[in-house]
Structure formats: C-alpha cells, structure tokens
Amino acid sequence: MFQLKNVFIIAHWVGWLLVFSLTALFLSENRSLTGVLLDPNLWTFFLIYIFIFYVNLIWLIPSFFFKRKFMQYFVFVLITFVLIVFVKPFDRLVIERNRYEMRPRHRFEPHLPPPVDFKGNPPGFKPERHEQEREARNFDVVSVFLFGLVWALGIALKMNERWRDSEKRVLQAETDRANAELSFLKAQINPHFLFNTLNNIYTLAVTNSKKTAASIMKLSQIMRYVTDEVSEDFVPLANEIECISNYIDLQKLRLSAKTEVIFEVNTLDTSQKIPPLLLMTYVENAFKHGISNHDKALIEISIKSGKDSLHFICRNKLFSTFRKVERTGIGLSNTRQRLQHLYQDRFNLIINDDSGVYQVELTINN
Template sequence: MFRLKSSVVIIHITGWLICLSLPLLFISGQTNDSRAFSMLRSPNYLIFLLTYIAIFYFHSTVLFPSLFFKKQYLLYGLSVLLLLMLVNFLQPFDHLVSQLRPPRRPPGSEWLPPGPPMPGADHRPPARLDFVSDFLFLLTISLSIATETTHRWRQTEKRALFAETRKTQAELSFLKAQINPHFLFNTLNNIYSLAMTHSEHTATSIMKLSNMLRYVTEESKGDFVLLENEIDCLNDYLDLQKLRLTSKTIVSFSITGNPGIKNIAPLVLLPFLENAFKYGVSNHEASEINIVLDCQQSTICFFCTNKIFRSQQDKNSTGIGISNTRQRLDHLYGNRYTLDINSANGIHNVSLLLPS
C-alpha cells in the first residue's frame, strides 16, 4: 500500500511554493503589485500551475522509473523532447503575462479600436519560443530527477542496511546454535557418568540440566538477558560440575556488587567456565578454580583463573566455544568490551569487561 510520509509532503509543498512563486516575483518587478497578485485568480495562472505540476509527477512516476531506470534511454529522451514541444505549444508563462501587457499604439497617437482586417492581410503573431517556460520546464525536470534519484538511493541504502542486519542476526543465531550443542554434549556426558555409578545426585543433576535447557531455549532468545538469569544458569552449571569433582578440586564463585537490572549477552560466560573445567581439573593433584563476577555501576567484570594440567598442545586449543564467544562479543558489543586471555606460570587467566 502506498503511503506518504508527512516530511515528504511538506518538502514537496515547500518546493512548489518556492518554484511557482518565482514568476510572481519576476512579474511584480515589471508592473504594480496589485496587478501581479490579481493573476492568482486568473485561469492562466491555474493552467500554469497544473502544467508544471503534471510534468513533474508524470516524469517522476512514469518516465524516469519506467524508461530511464530500465535503460530505455532513446525512448526516454524522445518522451522528454515531446514534453518540451508541448510546453512550447502551450506557452504557459507567455499566456500568463500577456494579460499584463498594455495594447501597443504608435507614439503620439490616440488609441483607436481596431478596424476590420485588410483583405489578404495576416495578423497572426509570428511563432516564437517561450524561453521562460522552457527554463521552468528544464528546472522542473531537473528537480524531478534529483528527487527521484535521492529517493531511490535512500531506498537502496535502507535495503542494504536491512540485509546487513539480517545477516548479522543470522550469524549470531548460528554461533549460538554452535555453543548450545557443545554445552549439552559435555553436560550429558557428566550425567551419564553419574548414572553409570548409580549416584544419588542423578535426579538432581537432571533437574538442573532441565533448568539450563529451559534458559537456553526459551529465555535467551534475544540478544541480551538479565544478568540475574545468567547467574542462575552459571550456578546450575557449577553444581553439575561439582557432582563429578573430587575433594582435590576447589571451586569458588563469588559475586560482588548488585546485579540489579543489568543486561548481558546470554551464554557468553559459560564457555570460559567450560574451558576452566576442561584444563584446570586433575584427579591426582590439588586444583582450584576461582571465578569472580563484579557488578559495578556501568560495567560487568568477569574474572576466572585456573591451574593448567593439560599438555601444551591441548592448552592452545581453546575449542569452538571460545572462538564463537569472541565473534558474538564483536557482533553485540563492538569495541565496547575488553577480553584478555593469558597464561603465566602455569595459571590460566581470563578477564572480561562488559558494559552494562
């Protein structure tokens, strides 16, 4: 359905008031103001207005989009030439000012009413070009071309922006779809181990997994979620991991500040925890995983440290989770976040700073 924006209507009305007031300004300089403005009620002025308005919108809605943009340049040029010939035939400006011209008479003679024409005499005025009408025609065509070209350029820019937005959304959905099966695979392995040992914590772990899946599939559909909901998901994940750990591993998760109504991208912290449990847990040596979430007024600071027990080759392989998390952070936060991952003296450190 065709709809007009109020701004477009105002621009068109303003443009026509400016363009069509030019003849009045020109004529008012040639005669007194009362005679110039009396033309506003004359039929010739109405014909003058309708001529150029019709040319403008006929060119904008028919000729330019149907011929020029479809590369029918010859037919377009012929159509514009026919319109120019029509304007020269109508001579709208010449007819408009003709009513202001006084009748011509010889110098020093009194005016007499015209007598009957002489036999064989031809009193038709010689054909001439109406240069002002031609100039206004070229101005109207130029404005039409500029208006339509600008409109199409804006439409193309909007379509490109919309396509880019859809592409970004598709990429984010794809990255989240990769993260979720990765998390589910690891968690189901843990529950399988509990079931094989007939652990009494099997039912509890299944319930926590159910809560996490509900969060992943229902609550985290948008680009951002409440930080409190993300913390609940992390707590469920940590509880599931603790069920399989021995007393040699200590897990510390502390929260400082007030999460309040802060927002965060869903599941951006979970891959770092998965990485910590993958490389920072040993069944033979004491290990410790420290996790800190600091909720400041305008930022969310996440820190995670763990000892490295895997080989150098495994240590450099952070997996698809960390790689996708970086891409999601780039898409959602741009250059407004800081991620620092480093290893020193056998300790793996993760520091993530997000705006809230």
C-alpha cells in the first residue's frame, strides 16, 4: 500500500514537470532560460491548472460528485469555466511568445530592409486599438480544451481510486467470509465426529468390555488431535493417519464379523500437510452409512502420498438407507467447501455410487 502511494506521488510529480517543461519550451523562442523561468505568464498558466486539478481531485469530487450533489458540483464547474474564459491563460502565453518573436535577432546593415514579424509587420509595429480589442474578444479554445482535459483527468483518477478501494473491500469481505465459513465448517465437523465416537465408548462401557480402557486412551488421542490441531489450516499427514487408525480401532470394537475393514497406507512423505479431519470426514461417513446389522459389509480405505501429491480412496457398500440419511448430512458438502477454500483448482474430488458401492476418490496436488 505504501509503495503504491509512492508510485502515484512520483507519477504526479513527473506529469506536472512534463507539463511545465513543455510550456517553458513553448516560450523559449529567442529567450534565455532565466527569462522564461521568471515569466509571470508561465507561472500563471501552470498554477491555474494545478489549482483546478487538485481542487477538483481532493475536494469537489469527494464532497459533491461522489455524494450525488450534482447541482453544487456543476456550479463550481461553471464558475471555474468562466474564470478560464476570462483569464485566457494560453492566449497570454501566445501573446508573450509573439512579443519576443517580433524583436530583431541580429543587427542589420543600414542598406538592408528591416526584418518583419510573423505577420509581415516591421519592427516596432503596433496594431490599431480596434485590432487589440478584437484580439481580446477572441475565444481561447486551447485554454478551454486544457480545462476540460484537466477536469476529466481528475474525475478519471478519482473514479479509478474509488474502484480500486471497492475491489479491496470486496476482496477483504470475501477473505473474511471464507475464514468465517471455514471456522464454521470446522465447528460443525468436530461435534459431529465426537458425538459418534462417544456413542461407541458408551456402548463398550455398558457391556463392561475389557477394551474400554484402551478405547478411552485412543479417544483421548483423537480428542488431543481435534482440540490441539483442528484450529490450524494444515497439519502433518501422519497426524491425520493416526487419528483415522484410532477411529477405525474404536469402530471395530462394535462391528460384527459381517463387516470387514481394509485400511492401507502407502506414504513416501508423512510430513506432507493437509487440512485437519479432511480425510476423517469421509472415513466417518463410510462407517456411519456403510455397515449393516444384517448384511455383509466391506469398507476399504487407501491413503497414498508422493512428494507432491496425495491420493485417497474410501469405498463402502451402499445400503438402502444411505440416500435418505445422506441428504440430511452436512459433513460431505462442508468438506468440499473446505477443499475449494484451501486448494481452489489443485484438487480433484470424484464421488460415485454406481453398482451399489459408494466411492470417494480425492487427489490433491501441492
């Protein structure tokens, strides 16, 4: 922001120096540099347009134009226009330049004819009074054109500045909304996950299972992962795998022999980072909707990671109650939103439910 402001300041300085240099060059015919720089007509011309430009840019546009006070704004435009027409800053430059052009540049020999000015008049020629009055009544088209140009440039710059500020506000609002949505998604995921896990522990405790203590330890590890790391945008893949492994062990405690679980991990770099509970959501969904008390069930989970990629597959049998329950769930849609927020176009998520099998295939490219 600071650098951009400096660029605009430098651009203003360069622009006005260019205008001043071109104006001084216009007056430099047959004159010394000191004479040009001390010419009051040059400074009058230059300061008039600087004053018009910055009064319009800093005060009139923000105070009247942007606040839709168009009548007041038009009054200021009209007053400034009348002043330009009356003062004729460019005509003053032309008259001053012509006055110096009419001066002889060399000492001529007596036998040579005297030099003439650009109108063919001899040195010392003065126009009649009616000609001076006619020149005074001339309309200074160039000054009016420069007035319109400077005024329009001020409006264009202020509109561009306003557009950039609006874009920044939109981007900031989108960022804030994305962060708020991501926090909300995590808040939705965590209670849902913990609720299901605690139900499993409750079942073990009711049946006085000897595996209750070990299950509580695994749950404590899961809760440590959830409470300590879920607030981060990314965590090591190894932590997510450990959480999934503990979760599967807890689920196996309540599964019958009709349900088979295959969990395969093939990772070259477990320090690779992913969003917390990203894969866990699909694993939890498979256990929630992919098992039956009466039919055989198979849940397959595969995690493969390379140096710059992650490939995850979760597959389970599709039972008749899945579609009804899945429509009311929020975990899967939330996970897709998290992926879009964090990876944008660097992920590919394919979900199929063909042939009675529900399969999630996720590929992430880092």
